[in-house]
Amino acid sequence: MGIRVAVAGASGYAGGELLRLIAGHPEFDLVAATAHSQAGQPVTAVHPQLAGLDLVFGPTDPAALADADLVFLALPHGQSAALAAALPEPVRVVDLGADHRLTDADAWARYYGGPHAGTWTYGLPELPGQRAAIAAATRVASTGCYAVATTLALAPLIAAGAVFPADVVVVAASGTSGAGRAAKAHLLGSEVMGDLSPYKVGAHQHVPEIKQATGATSLSFTPVLAPMPRGILATVTAVPTGDADPREVLAQAYADAPFVHVLPEGVWPHTAATAGANSCHLQAAVDVDSGRVIVVSAIDNLGKGAAGQAVQNANLMLGLPETAGLPVFGVAP
Numbered sequence: 001m002g003i004r005v006a007v008a009g010a011s012g013y014a015g016g017e018l019l020r021l022i023a024g025h026p027e028f029d030l031v032a033a034t035a036h037s038q039a040g041q042p043v044t045a046v047h048p049q050l051a052g053l054d055l056v057f058g059p060t061d062p063a064a065l066a067d068a069d070l071v072f073l074a075l076p077h078g079q080s081a082a083l084a085a086a087l088p089e090p091v092r093v094v095d096l097g098a099d100h101r102l103t104d105a106d107a108w109a110r111y112y113g114g115p116h117a118g119t120w121t122y123g124l125p126e127l128p129g130q131r132a133a134i135a136a137a138t139r140v141a142s143t144g145c146y147a148v149a150t151t152l153a154l155a156p157l158i159a160a161g162a163v164f165p166a167d168v169v170v171v172a173a174s175g176t177s178g179a180g181r182a183a184k185a186h187l188l189g190s191e192v193m194g195d196l197s198p199y200k201v202g203a204h205q206h207v208p209e210i211k212q213a214t215g216a217t218s219l220s221f222t223p224v225l226a227p228m229p230r231g232i233l234a235t236v237t238a239v240p241t242g243d244a245d246p247r248e249v250l251a252q253a254y255a256d257a258p259f260v261h262v263l264p265e266g267v268w269p270h271t272a273a274t275a276g277a278n279s280c281h282l283q284a285a286v287d288v289d290s291g292r293v294i295v296v297s298a299i300d301n302l303g304k305g306a307a308g309q310a311v312q313n314a315n316l317m318l319g320l321p322e323t324a325g326l327p328v329f330g331v332a333p
Contacts, residue, residue: 002029003318006065008083009074011035011057013177014096016047017307018072023053025311025325027318031068034060062086070318072310073097076180077205081117084139092138092317094123094310098205100141107208123313124148124213125322126257127155134316142313145305146172146206146223147213149234152260152280153295155214156253157246163238163293165217170210172234173226175271178301192227199225231271232305234297237287246284246293254282258323259304259312269298276300276331278308300330 005022009015010033022028035057038046043055058064062083065071070092073080080099087093102108105116121137124130134140143151150170157163173196176187185191200223207221226233240246247262254260260280263269269281281298299305308326315324 002027004029004031004067004069005072005314006030006032006034006068006070007072007074008034008060008065009036009076009096010043011038011046012074012181013302014306015072015074016050017302018074018310019043019047019050019053021307021311021325023050027320027324030055032058032064034058034064036060066091070094070314072314074307074310077112078114089138092140092314094140094142094313094317095120096142096306096310098141098144098209100139101144101209101212103212104208107212111203111205111208122213123309124151125312125316126152126254126260127213128159131316131322134313135319137317140313140317142306142310143213144206144209145174145178145232145299145301146204146221146234147209148305148309149232149280149297149299149301150206150210150221150236151213152254153234153236153250153282153284153297154210154216154238156249157238157293157295158215160244160249160253161241162244162246162249163240165215167239168214168216168219169237170219170221170234171224172221172232173224174232174301175226175228175230177230178232178305179225186225192225195225195227197225198222228271230300230302231275232297232299232301233269233271236295236297237292240286240291240293246286246295250282250284250295259308259326259328269296271298271300272330272332274298274300274303274330276303276327277329278303278312278326279328279330280304303327
């Protein structure tokens with residue numbers, strides 16, 4: 001027997017991606033996959049890509065998860081805290097939701113509403129010192145998808161003093177799977193195809209998380225819904241403090257990061273290159289007109305933005321190689 005893992009909220013897109021990664025993981029044994037409305041249904045009735053995975057969704061309750069060594073929570077925001085609190089203390093937990101990411105209770109109330117559930121260790125291993133913190137933790141709050149795409153592009157530049165932390169501007173396009181699996185009229189194929197549309201302009205819930213993770217003090221963030229199933233392309237701009245080469249700053253920061261790739265000069269990230277992988281592709285330049293630093297970041301929102309990131313955190317928590325069971329290379333075409 002390997003390490004016993006379970007997934008709560010396994011019927012969603014992130015949950016399905018977790019099941020796929022766990023099934024191919026050399027050390028994990030999947031012992032439970034729970035869902036709400038899909039409880040009692042075969043996993044393959046919801047995730048046909050997992051043909052051969054002989055498992056039935058159970059109800060999402062603590063008893064169904066308590067025998068696992070580690071539990072992934074892939075639940076809607078606001079639903080993780082109560083379930084996590086009911087799990088036995090020895091069970092390690094990785095939360096893909098937002099419940100435990102923020103340190104500021106006022107920011108939680110402003111962007112999410114309701115009481116703040118408390119703060120867990122933040123699950124972005126590429127931040128300085130964070131691998132050790134995650135490895136020592138039993139409860140880890142994995143990142144938001146826009147947050148990881150932006151943070152990986154911005155945090156090293158602020159930490160190095162290469163850009164000012166104020167007046168950061170981000171425009172990021174995401175595939176429709178980032179909105180979850182629930183049926184919504186604006187996500188119908190006929191509404192999305194051939195269209196780009198901004199949403200939650202000036203008030204997206206990942207803003208306080210990005211500021212917390214990067215050290216940015218003011219941030220203008222515009223998310224855009226793109227007609228593709230998965231992927232995020234974030235364009236991050238900031239005002240330089242001097243003449244430091246932003247690409248070199250990023251390259252030094254991620255020299256030993258197995259999942260972050262600063263691309264060769266002149267090669268720009270695109271979402272298809274990260275599809276199916278736990279990787280982030282970065283490129284940087286200085287705008288010849290405004291002088292602003294521009295960093296473009298590409299990830300798979302279900303990979304490095306969700307399920308892949310969660311498995312990366314779990315590997316560290318369990319003392320496994322960080323890359324175990326995780327693809328570095330994308331799929332094409």
